[in-house]
Amino acid sequence: MDFNQLSLQVAEVARRAGQFIRQEAATFDLGRVQSKGLHDLVSYVDQQSEKQLVDELRQLLPEAGFITEEGTEGAERAEEFNWIIDPLDGTTNFIHGLPAYCVSIALIRGMELVVGVVYEINRDECFRASLGGGAFCNEQPIHVSAANDxxxxxxxxxxxxxxxxxxxxxxxxxxxxxxxxxxxxxxxxxxxxxxxxxxxxxxxxxxxxxxxxxxxxxxxxxxxxxxxxxxxxxxxxxxxxxxxxxxxxxxxxxxxxxxxxxxx
Incomplete structure (x- = not known):
């Protein structure tokens, strides 16, 4: 399997989910926020975004299962490949109108990470990586800092x-x-x-x-x-x-x- 090519496809999936979230942010209704637990919030935006991601990722890799935050119906784990999805990481920021939230999608083979994509919605920055293929932001190579103190x-x-x-x-x-x-x-x-x-x-x-x-x-x-x-x-x-x-x-x-x- 070409994980680098797959990461490019996943990046497009993440961008489409981000576009939906961006549109919803303009008219978001605080009255539609739910609580999953102490200080743990969820909105219809999280839930609909996750369903969209599950549907599109299932088309990319039909044999893969899912580990999801919002428990989309039918998104169950598989034996070998599993997508790990956060449809809106930074939900509390989103709810309060703070522009720091993103879509996060990873693929694991067993316990080995093979694809990772983070789409930062408000800065329109798509970070992606594949096993052995390096890391990129908007298709420019990225590297960690050189600080040693x-x-x-x-x-x-x-x-x-x-x-x-x-x-x-x-x-x-x-x-x-x-x-x-x-x-x-x-x-x-x-x-x-x-x-x-x-x-x-x-x-x-x-x-x-x-x-x-x-x-x-x-x-x-x-x-x-x-x-x-x-x-x-x-x-x-x-x-x-x-x-x-x-x-x-x-x-x-x-x-x-x-x-x-x-x-x-």
Whole structure:
């Protein structure tokens, strides 16, 4: 299978979903927002976008299953290939009119990421990667930053919105990064954070209580752009681990050292 060619096709699928989301943003009705749980929101835009993605991706690869955020009917897992989809990563931003949200699509073969696409809707930036094929933004090659000293880095993170039992350790980690980097940013979209690490805009991103559909595509982007992505306490595959730390590679050990000191 030509994963590079497939990533180009997936990028077009993501763009079409993004066009729908962009149109809906102009007349979005807050009254149609639902709650899935504590601080966890969903709208008809998420649901319709996901259905559109499932329908189009099924045509591209009929044998593949799906791991989806909104549980579109008929989107079930398969044995070998599975699409991992977040139809609107940054839903809370979207609902509040903050222009930082995207479409995230990844394809895994077993546990191996082979395609990743993140479409940042408001900047019209489409990030894509395929296994062994490099990473691109609007078809221009992208690479992680060259920063090799924490004091010269910009860090991204995501704030927890439930399961606050690890909050004290997380705040200690934030304190260390505040004192030893050029700053911390919280965009509100994990997929965008990872895409920005891949493009060299952020030097590091870390978050916990995170889902596979938020990070899968971005993980491949970072790796194909020359970066490194692991779990907090281990160097294992973070797709389903509920935590992720992604860096340009040069500062990964230093970043993990801070996280490991206060996380345990």
């Amino acid at each position: 924490l004091h010269n880095t910009l860090i991204a993170t995501g704030f927890p919105y439930y399961k606050f039992d690890k909050l004290d350790g997380y705040l200690q980690i934030l304190s260390q990064f505040m004192q030893n980097t050029q700053g911390i940013r919280r965009v509100g979209s994990a997929a965008m954070d990872l895409a920005y690490v891949a493009a060299g805009r952020f030097d590091c991103y870390f978050e916990f209580n995170i889902n596979s559909y938020d990070v899968a595509a971005g993980i491949l982007l970072v790796r194909e752009a020359g970066g490194r992505v692991t779990q907090f306490m281990e160097d294992g595959e973070p797709i389903f681990s509920r935590e992720v730390v992604a860096t340009n590679g040069h500062i990964h050990d230093a970043t993990q050292a801070i996280i490991r000191k206060y996380w345990a």
